[in-house]
Amino acid sequence: MSAMTRRALLTTTAGAAAGAAIAGCGAQPQGKAGAAPSVQGTGQHSGASGQQAAPAKSIRLIGDGSTADTGPQPNQPVVDRLEPGQTPPQFVIFSWDGAGEVGNGLFPRFLKLAADNGALMTFNLSGIYLLPESKKMMYAPPNSPLGASDIGYLADDHIRMTLDNLRQAWDAGHEIATHFNGHFCAGRGSVGRWTPDDWKSEIDQAVSFVTQWKTNTGWHDEDPLPFDYAKELTGSRTPCLLGQNNLLPTAAALGWRYDTSNPGGNQVWPDKIQGVWNFPLQAIPFPGHRFEVLSMDYNILANQSHAATKSDPRNYPGWRSQATASYIAGFERAYETNRAPFFIGNHFEQWNGGIYMDAVEEALKHIASQGHKDVRMVSFRQFTDWLDAQDPALLDRLRTLEVGQQPTGSWQEFLVAA
Template sequence: MSGMSRRSLLTTTAGAAAGLAVAGCGTGKKSGGGERTGEPSGASGAHAPAKTVKLIGDGSTAYTGDQPHQPAVERLEPGQTPPQFVIFSWDGAGEVGTGLFPRFRKLAADHGVSMTFFLSGLYLLPEDKKLEYDPPNSPLGASDIGYLADDHLRMTLDNVRQAWQEGHEIGTHFNGHFCAGPGSVGRWTPADWKSEIDQARTFVTTWKTQTGWQDEDPLPFDYDKELIGARTPCLLGQDQWLPTAAALGFRYDASSPGGNQIWPAKKQGLWDLPLQLIPFPGHSFEVLSMDYNMLANQSHAATSSDPRNYPYWREQATASYIAGFERAYQTNRAPYYIGNHFEQWNGGIYMDAVENAFKYIATAGHDDVRIVSFRQFVDWLDAQDPAVLDRLRRLEVGQAPSQGWKDFMTLPAPVPAETTSSSVPMA
């Protein structure tokens, strides 16, 4: 299954990423030390010829050309079975010395596929500059997630650099992650969301100014152009966020909770790509396709429980992810979205579960499965005939075309205009 997202409808068009030789940005020598946990995975282009980059703003980001390892997109032909898209995404995307960010980057590189990392802006803001953050309806510097220590901030930068060069998408998870109380993101107005996303962008694009680490390499992309998608904290506030997102040119949102495994539609002009309800072995109800929801149902959100439960819970979570994949693949081919955090809840069983499910999907031998980022998926959606997508949306959860894919995907030929004028009654 290695390289499966590079076949057929999605084929590689870019070579390996080039290493950075930053013009006007010092020697590129790392300052401040700190053990790196984001070392090259073999796909980061660390040994490729250096190329000059164009610095942006204070040099925190830079234009280095088109992103490597991006697939070309083709339209479905009449009668063609749609591929099975699978999107693995990560909320927060900070590396705090656990090795989880490089672990899953390597997993993706080993199989030649891409993921989406929703970066929290605060993870690039030093704690001693926390008062630079002005969250809506909360005090200056307030946050329901922690600020990163300097060595962890460096690790995060290192992993984000390499992730983009390896072909992964860098989206946004905003900043302070407020889930409850008067400052909850669920209470924010479109203007509040505008303030929040502006600040998230600022923290990502001015981290050199905030940290003083002028000798560090920039992030190798223009964030203002690369950022096209988001997931809101706690999956709250989407209706109020979408007007701002649309005005800013975002193309998709992945914040809806409790979506079904059906083909997506647009909401307020953006592709609505929700976490989905999937089978939950041993239960009559379904569970949301995210690690936190597995946790909530297994240990009532306790992150450190009786270790004797861990083997069964790990197996159950793995089986749930696999069941969601199989249901889609065997029936309506609806895209499958899985959300995660870099966490070690209940002994790290959810990280093991998502890796086990990933390997199951990636090595099953299906040439028509595509593990891609959200960005790559919406590129594919936007390239399709809208009538084809409308037809796919007719299929319900677990519903395969009764007449088979070839007949289902063969649209009837348009009726000539002269025929319709005589046979269709006037309104």
């Protein structure tokens, strides 16, 4: 199920100098924080929660029982408030577009990685990944034929595996956001052409596919997803980072709190657009080049293999090391200077022999291994909770710091006046 055969991608420029960077696409998932499970084989339940004999909890089934209110989400970090003069923490947010498990073990692999390293993440679920292909005519994408999709549909056993991993991800404390549905990036149906009303239709359908999967699949004996998606869903990333301007009015009207669809970000402290927090992918150092690259696996691939996903394997070791070094350089630049949050986007894909999966794993392990007590690997929603708890004047002061700029004097001196 190669993403390149089911996904159109937009080329952009990242950094001050020339350098092709590909805006994000939709693919597959990740997340987890708890104990450590093993990677499962194709068709098996992931077992990635690592939870031991959790006490029974009351649940309130919602609608047809596809989802349920099971109470407050477990494993959520405490939201604190910076005091004047206090050094801000370094936030690192790993996110995954698509969030479907297709039997390659990538979802449980990264659930385990997160569990082993105390990380929480965001999974941008593509709603049609819970819709059987036999029911694809239920999907009415804006400006495209009924049932159309540039990412296809999952096989039934992969839908079951995706559901299993989503349950475990939420129980572990990860966020389930949205990557919408059909992932249209080109032509008349491109999301870049959608109106606010088109986005509302797409969102309504995505929510419907998640909250009515039992009706659509007929699997009424399966466990529900353990969350109320109407309340859970507070943010998104659009396909190919297109269409944010027309999405935001709809997102704001729905009460969404953030969006991660902007392709032109730098490593600085974020602000709101149209009342919604704007968390763009960021330009980060790209070792061996004068230009920078967007902080997403496919963007790095596009600059290494010119968008080819099966290149000469002799290049893989060097490219893997370069991708890993790029992520680490982005983290270190932020941590050592302005402490801007660091956003990394990913897809569960085996592009170029899976080297980008290896690179993000090694980068996460490196960050965790440094032992910095002021580094927090959280989800976008958890980061939003923290931002909303801060003094606006303090955030304004942090926004004055440019990429790679340290505060004048000490952090205490810089922020005490905020």
